[in-house]
Amino acid sequence: MRVALFTTCLAEALAPRALKAAVLVLEHCGVAPEVPLAQTCCGQPLLSNGLPNDGAKLAQRMCEIFAPYDAVVTPSGSCCSVVREKYAGLFAEGSRERANANVLAAKTFEFIEFLETQLKIDPTTLKPKDCSANARCATLTCHDACHLRGLHRHGCTAPFLRSAGCGTVRDLPDMSQCCGFGGMFSTQFPEVSSALGDEKLAHFTSTGAAVLVASDTGCAAHLAGLAHRKGVAIRVISPAEAIAESLGLLAREVTSANASTEAAMHPKNGTEVG
Template sequence: MSEAQPKVGLFVTCLIDFIRPSVGFAAVKLLEQAGCHVEVPDAQTCCGQPAYNSGDRKSTADIALQVIEAFEGYDYVVAPSGSCAGMLKKHYPNLFEDGSEARKRADAVSQKTHELVSFLYRVLKVRSVDAAFDGSVTYHDSCSGYRELGISSEPRALLATVNGLKLQEMEDSNVCCGFGGTFCVKYPEISNEMVSKKMAAIEAAGTDTLLAGDLGCLMNMAGKLKRSGSNIKVRHVAEVLAGDTDRPAIAEGE
């Protein structure tokens, strides 16, 4: 391991840890291919958004401190999710009083936190990936990645270098899919209306695969597509960029 090798702490995210470990491995592979030394701190669970978005600031701050503690030793903190990366980057500092020790630590972690694909493209200057994918894909811009972190061109630029892949844009690719964390179970009918509209846009794009950078949104869209009998496959963008598409797609059987 060379001295210049950036030391990256992978923030796996609770959903990838629980539902789709293959995305975690794809992230590690992409980071290592780009020359990073990757570690996965043990003491991570979740970024705290369920508590934060339910108004429980105290629990959120406690969880945030735990994440900060686990990750502040790394050169970079990288998450294969715009939503969780946005939480660490844009929201953690606001949990602590200006000028406090905790605020300083939160600011420091905030500055070195990145969403996976934008980290590869913007920080590591990765301009192409070594992967092949035989098929057409459409890309959904998840809200946090798109609006909080300004991610839009990066995944498309890297996808364009995947051998055999054809990208076809859908209408309103940056309009919310209706997931919204706890929103989708608190307001299931509204969420269903939103994901139904999203599904119509996905189907109209006419591709055989849907990609996005956030597993929550992907689970929502995949769940809706499968319930409606659609054959469109749903994957995290990291799986395709890493060339790890042997496993069944999200919500698909063996």
């Protein structure tokens, strides 16, 4: 099976560690992902902001770039939902483009979804063997990207990480409410967007967790950026990073709630082990 990593422009720019973690975890699961070099942006900013024709051009690129692969995996819930739910509708019924879009939609998966439904990984087999290392593992809580709703994957991250023994996974109160990111909404209505983000951060703080696992790079950047401005101690990572850390594939970062705010907020970039 040829598997491609659909990196997304946002993760390449803002979350290289999440991509690294995705590669390492997939390899741990016996899949060696490839990274098609020509990929750029899936077109979501255009499709969400009134430029469907421009977005369709990028959608066509995506279909061509990922044509050789059997499966396409991405750490971004919302980019995944664009490919799955929006692409086909951009092209005329019966057209070759529509057919290509349907093919890509059928083989594109969000990272945890791919592990769970395609590789059929039993998360308990991902439990770290060295429990003493796990004891140092962070207390986590998960915020799922809203766009996982349409994929019927909203709320699936926390149970998976819990079964995979990724530290202590606490429930995030009011998880279903949007974090307020919303792409360009975050800059068009910054006050509303931030107010929602603040509410999410308050819920995060109430759990006592040190790490927030966000299944979308946009949500992660929004929440981490708000927290940094306010001096809230939080480390925002992707589900892949949580698993990679737990398995020791990526060096664990400073996560102790007792560590200084600075240390908790600006952890060292993980380095590959072995």
